[in-house]
Amino acid sequence: MAQANVESWAKEPLWLNMVHYKKTLFGYAAQADGEASYLSKNGKSDPVEELEATIKAFQSITHPIDSKSALCRFPARYNWLKVKIPTLNLNPVNECPEFREFVSKLNAKSVSLIFSSYFINSPASAFGHTFLRFNSATHRQDDQDQAELLDYGINYAAVMDTSNVLVYATKSMLGLFPGTFTAVPYYYKVREYNDFESRDLWEYKLNFTQPQIDRMVEHMWELGPTYFDYKFFTENCSYHVLSLMEVGNPDLNLTNRLPSLYVIPIDTVRVVIEEPNLVAGSRYRPSVLSRLEFRTKKLSDIEIKIVHDLVNNPLRSEEIVGTIHHPQIRADLLDTAIDGFDFINAKGLVYETKATNAKRHELLTARAVTEYTSKPLSMTPASEFTPENGHRSQRWGGWSGLP
Amino acid sequence: MKKLLVLAVALMSVSAFAAPYGASGCGLGSMIFEKDNTWWKQVLAATTNGTSGNQTFAISSGTLNCDSPTAGKTAQVEAYIEANKMALANDIAKGNGETISGLSKVYGCEDTATFGKALKSNYKMIYPTSDVGTNEVATQINGVAATACGTSI
Numbered sequence: 001m002a003q004a005n006v007e008s009w010a011k012e013p014l015w016l017n018m019v020h021y022k023k024t025l026f027g028y029a030a031q032a033d034g035e036a037s038y039l040s041k042n043g044k045s046d047p048v049e050e051l052e053a054t055i056k057a058f059q060s061i062t063h064p065i066d067s068k069s070a071l072c073r074f075p076a077r078y079n080w081l082k083v084k085i086p087t088l089n090l091n092p093v094n095e096c097p098e099f100r101e102f103v104s105k106l107n108a109k110s111v112s113l114i115f116s117s118y119f120i121n122s123p124a125s126a127f128g129h130t131f132l133r134f135n136s137a138t139h140r141q142d143d144q145d146q147a148e149l150l151d152y153g154i155n156y157a158a159v160m161d162t163s164n165v166l167v168y169a170t171k172s173m174l175g176l177f178p179g180t181f182t183a184v185p186y187y188y189k190v191r192e193y194n195d196f197e198s199r200d201l202w203e204y205k206l207n208f209t210q211p212q213i214d215r216m217v218e219h220m221w222e223l224g225p226t227y228f229d230y231k232f233f234t235e236n237c238s239y240h241v242l243s244l245m246e247v248g249n250p251d252l253n254l255t256n257r258l259p260s261l262y263v264i265p266i267d268t269v270r271v272v273i274e275e276p277n278l279v280a281g282s283r284y285r286p287s288v289l290s291r292l293e294f295r296t297k298k299l300s301d302i303e304i305k306i307v308h309d310l311v312n313n314p315l316r317s318e319e320i321v322g323t324i325h326h327p328q329i330r331a332d333l334l335d336t337a338i339d340g341f342d343f344i345n346a347k348g349l350v351y352e353t354k355a356t357n358a359k360r361h362e363l364l365t366a367r368a369v370t371e372y373t374s375k376p377l378s379m380t381p382a383s384e385f386t387p388e389n390g391h392r393s394q395r396w397g398g399w400s401g402l403p
Numbered sequence: 404m405k406k407l408l409v410l411a412v413a414l415m416s417v418s419a420f421a422a423p424y425g426a427s428g429c430g431l432g433s434m435i436f437e438k439d440n441t442w443w444k445q446v447l448a449a450t451t452n453g454t455s456g457n458q459t460f461a462i463s464s465g466t467l468n469c470d471s472p473t474a475g476k477t478a479q480v481e482a483y484i485e486a487n488k489m490a491l492a493n494d495i496a497k498g499n500g501e502t503i504s505g506l507s508k509v510y511g512c513e514d515t516a517t518f519g520k521a522l523k524s525n526y527k528m529i530y531p532t533s534d535v536g537t538n539e540v541a542t543q544i545n546g547v548a549a550t551a552c553g554t555s556i
Binding site for chain 1 (some may be wrong): 483486487489490492493495496497498499500501502504505508509519520523526527530532533534
């Protein structure tokens with residue numbers, strides 16, 4: 001291998017992105033903090049040395065190949081070098097069963113950026129949260145949106161080891177929590193955010209080619225065993241969602257455009273939306289509270305009174321709606337009452353309090369015997385409430401005193 | 404300015420420490436996850452204990468893989484029913500909704516609308532009492548799928 005080649009490859013954006021190098025005053029520093037990220041001693045600060053070690057490791061792969069092999073550990077790096085070095089002719093998917101299982105579980109055909117809005121009960125959650133969803137190729141064309149609950153969300157979060165407020169605050173400020181990537185079925189996230197915390201979700205479908213998506217999947221696999229020091233203000237979930245996208249497409253210039261002092265998830269959304277041709281479409285997934293507000297707006301005062309009555313006396317549901325003979329009206333009122341009940345009793349429902357369960361059971365049974373199939377709600381949020389029209393983090397009124 | 408920064412930190416930490424399970428991301432979460440043994444906590448626990456050694460990606464264990472062979476699907480369906488408990492009961496009472504679409508896909512139903520209607524008309528059989536267990540719910544849904552879609556798992 002000619003040294004000149006290696007030195008020039010080490011400067012390629014994709015290599016720098018895959019090892020998460022950032023330029024510093026004195027050279028480079030890689031952001032991953034787990035040793036699992038590096039094959040060389042000075043890998044964290046030396047892109048050339050790390051690339052040399054990577055090439056060496058790939059050229060000395062011995063059979064039988066096991067999961068600790070550099071091939072199975074760094075499939076994105078391997079597939080990138082494969083194009084440059086003809087002697088590298090293995091296929092990580094064929095040789096590494098665990099990696100193959102990961103790839104086939106995701107079976108990714110497209111990627112969406114998911115933004116969860118602010119948590120109504122907590123001002124600090126004005127930060128929101130962002131993660132990626134890998135949309136499976138198994139969906140039928142006609143139910144693409146419908147089966148997305150079964151897709152995987154890729155989440156970057158701090159692994160907490162304390163519930164002490166002060167310890168948490170100190171550690172998170174100093175970046176002492178490790179941040180890791182995990183894959184979670186999207187339905188967990190929907191239940192958690194939409195129902196449980198009553199936070200709206202916005203989904204932005206992104207334009208990536210299949211090879212780019214494949215590389216993101218390979219790179220996520222590389223990130224699995226490592227960690228980044230979780231920096232609450234800068235290198236947080238929003239930041240790393242973008243850095244993953246930059247591995248998919250190294251031409252994207254996202255992380256460099258983020259505010260440097262602190263980054264909040266809405267900045268991620270903004271940077272992504274501002275990037276030309278990156279967003280293919282968006283979809284709004286209302287929280288239980290947003291659904292409730294939407295439904296009640298359509299009701300008359302008398303109907304709202306009935307809904308109140310149902311939420312307060314669910315055990316008498318059948319009796320309360322008994323006089324309403326129009327099935328659709330009866331269904332609308334019960335559907336509104338169910339959202340209202342779920343919103344008010346979120347806590348009791350999670351703890352499965354006997355009394356709460358019994359009330360909910362009555363309400364749902366009354367709905368089930370009403371012969372009307374609910375139509376899906378078609379809700380479009382007012383444009384001033386969409387994330388892309390929100391305020392920029394560093395220009396926020398309440399935060400304007402910050403540097 | 405210093406005061407504001409202190410306030411910001413205080414606000415953040417209050418909501419942030421409340422996510423000891425580390426799954427809600429960005430340090431945000433909810434106090435109510437603290438109590439043990441709620442179904443919700445178990446569901447979240449399932450999303451983090453899938454790490455097998457440090458060579459694999461942490462991937463949730465209680466998950467659905469629609470391409471997997473039929474074996475083990477019962478457990479996957481139960482995980483889905485458990486995690487979507489409330490939303491699924493709502494959708495079945497109403498006769499349609501996203502959790503039914505997901506289930507329909509798992510069962511390989513050609514016609515989600517018919518499946519939804521069948522689930523709705525069997526609501527009282529699926530949820531006979533307020534404290535019916537997940538495996539009983541799964542058994543009944545399995546029966547409905549067999550009739551409505553001609554498929555079972």
